[in-house]
Amino acid sequence: MTPRSALLAFAARPLYWLLLAAALWILLRGHNEPGGGFIGGLVAVAASSLVAIALDTAAARRLQPLAPLPLAMLGVGLAMLSGLAGAATGAPYLTHLWTAWGVSTVMLFDAGVFLAVWGALTGYVYALLADNGQAAQ
Amino acid sequence: MLPLAPVLVPLLTALLTASLPHHPRLRGITSLAGALALLASAVALFLHVHQDGAMSVALGNWPLPYAIEFVADGLGTALVLTAALLGLCVIAHALATAAGTEPAEQARAGLHPLLHALLAAVMAVFLAGDLFNLYVWFELMLIATLGLLVLGAERRHAEAALKYFATSMLGTLLMLAAVGLIYGATGHLNFSALQGAMRDPQVAAALPAPVTLLLLALLLKAGVFPLFLWLPASYHTLPAAALALIGGLLTKVALYVVMRLLGGVFAGMPGLLAEALGWLAVITMISGVLGAAYHWDIRRILAFHIVSQIGYLLLGVALASPAGAAGTAFFLVHNVLVKAQLFLICALIWMAAGHHDLRRIGGLYVARPLLAVLFLIGAFSLVGVPPSSGFWGKLLLVREAFAQDRLVWGGAALGVGLLTLYSMSKIWLEGFWKPHPAARPEGAPAHAALHPAAYAGVLALTVPIVALGLYPEAALRHLELATQTLWLVGGPR
Numbered sequence: 135m136t137p138r139s140a141l142l143a144f145a146a147r148p149l150y151w152l153l154l155a156a157a158l159w160i161l162l163r164g165h166n167e168p169g170g171g172f173i174g175g176l177v178a179v180a181a182s183s184l185v186a187i188a189l190d191t192a193a194a195r196r197l198q199p200l201a202p203l204p205l206a207m208l209g210v211g212l213a214m215l216s217g218l219a220g221a222a223t224g225a226p227y228l229t230h231l232w233t234a235w236g237v238s239t240v241m242l243f244d245a246g247v248f249l250a251v252w253g254a255l256t257g258y259v260y261a262l263l264a265d266n267g268q269a270a271q
Numbered sequence: 272m273l274p275l276a277p278v279l280v281p282l283l284t285a286l287l288t289a290s291l292p293h294h295p296r297l298r299g300i301t302s303l304a305g306a307l308a309l310l311a312s313a314v315a316l317f318l319h320v321h322q323d324g325a326m327s328v329a330l331g332n333w334p335l336p337y338a339i340e341f342v343a344d345g346l347g348t349a350l351v352l353t354a355a356l357l358g359l360c361v362i363a364h365a366l367a368t369a370a371g372t373e374p375a376e377q378a379r380a381g382l383h384p385l386l387h388a389l390l391a392a393v394m395a396v397f398l399a400g401d402l403f404n405l406y407v408w409f410e411l412m413l414i415a416t417l418g419l420l421v422l423g424a425e426r427r428h429a430e431a432a433l434k435y436f437a438t439s440m441l442g443t444l445l446m447l448a449a450v451g452l453i454y455g456a457t458g459h460l461n462f463s464a465l466q467g468a469m470r471d472p473q474v475a476a477a478l479p480a481p482v483t484l485l486l487l488a489l490l491l492k493a494g495v496f497p498l499f500l501w502l503p504a505s506y507h508t509l510p511a512a513a514l515a516l517i518g519g520l521l522t523k524v525a526l527y528v529v530m531r532l533l534g535g536v537f538a539g540m541p542g543l544l545a546e547a548l549g550w551l552a553v554i555t556m557i558s559g560v561l562g563a564a565y566h567w568d569i570r571r572i573l574a575f576h577i578v579s580q581i582g583y584l585l586l587g588v589a590l591a592s593p594a595g596a597a598g599t600a601f602f603l604v605h606n607v608l609v610k611a612q613l614f615l616i617c618a619l620i621w622m623a624a625g626h627h628d629l630r631r632i633g634g635l636y637v638a639r640p641l642l643a644v645l646f647l648i649g650a651f652s653l654v655g656v657p658p659s660s661g662f663w664g665k666l667l668l669v670r671e672a673f674a675q676d677r678l679v680w681g682g683a684a685l686g687v688g689l690l691t692l693y694s695m696s697k698i699w700l701e702g703f704w705k706p707h708p709a710a711r712p713e714g715a716p717a718h719a720a721l722h723p724a725a726y727a728g729v730l731a732l733t734v735p736i737v738a739l740g741l742y743p744e745a746a747l748r749h750l751e752l753a754t755q756t757l758w759l760v761g762g763p764r
Binding site for chain 2: 210226
């Protein structure tokens, strides 16, 4: 492996949480302004990649709520199901329902996209860093 | 909701089966249940459209032409039904033979989610109502196929996947560029909005170049001469069930889109385009069948025949008439089923005889008479011996070719039928008829036993093939009705 930077290794964890907070902010901001699940998910991928490169992929995996593939599947599932709520009222699929204070099924959809991007792309990143999933066990 | 069900059901099944990597039994049950639900939704949609006419859904209730639209019409639902039937048979086959084949546990865990993802993408292409959506689902088809290609995780799989990926990626990029150009010229992506925009002669005049580019991308994906070499080079490394699904469906999906675009959305393209497609079709037919005649590996023979059959379908498109479209649609349904049936039989041959190379096997007619009969049905259909499903498909196409005075095109179709007979009889003579090459006076080496359940997928595919041959009227009437609007708006001739 390439020699590691002590500074980067030290800063990786605080930066991870900072980036993740930014990712969540972008996700929620996308409700009415530029942003949203996809871009937020990409920022979350950047956070995980930073830890994976600065420390190792095992540390990055530990910080994620689920392993990459289940995370991505949960995301796709959430996004798919969010469309069914509107369809249950007789409107076309993916018609979204809105309540007061801007809470809506769109949020569920966006959160699904966020998780799908975070899971799928970190899966690739870990694989490219030559970790075949053994490190997690 | 109904028009979306054939897309959502397999997507959900893919998710569910993927979340069960350590429970092979439960995964199998989920996969089969998903395939049954898919077939049920396809039947429901087909019957609904058959009775009440086309349906459409604009996702998210956005106004058209901006919404992502799914349109279920007679042609699309007929193919959705065919593909759903094929999906069920293929998955039944994969489950019934899981004990006989021995891919790594990891590979089997990936097989079912990817098969369902592929089915979802194919269904969505059949139902897509706008160009960009079409492109996205083509992309998902590519990803799922790529996943299936690398399941085996050996060097030859990586090689096949690379060949497939390189050509598909090229096709995808061309397609995206063409979609962009068409959007630039018309300001629309929705099929019916595009059709409306085509009425403006100035807009229509700008379209031949981007539409040709789009065609090029689709023909690359369909495996038309001279863009077909990737196909036999990559298909033969697939797991049997995936091979049947991909070999049966994938290239035909591209051809369906060519027909839908040229005959419907972009009807009124210059006649030169149809002329060029016709000659391409003839060359594709001939080069495919010649490639098949050269090979000894059953999978490669069948893969080259895919290319040759694509030629027939393209011929039907080039004829640019409602009758040609009906023939193409019938041939498409027939060919999807027959091709998949032959690929599944080929998997059973491998299980019984232990090899795909015709020079190393033999004597299957004595050892496995049921398999021999099933193969004969599939082979006769592929060749087009009356009364088989292939006969009606070829009859419709050749008759229309002669009716349009396309003597060379029709003649080539007939001649290629003869050559198809040659390579089918090669499989018959070498694989089934001749004694096993290692036979000694005391008898041929024993073939592996085939569990009766292993025949399930093949039998389930043979029934509709025979039905389509003996009683083609119902299907033909439906498809004629479904394609009668194609090429009506100022066709090339």
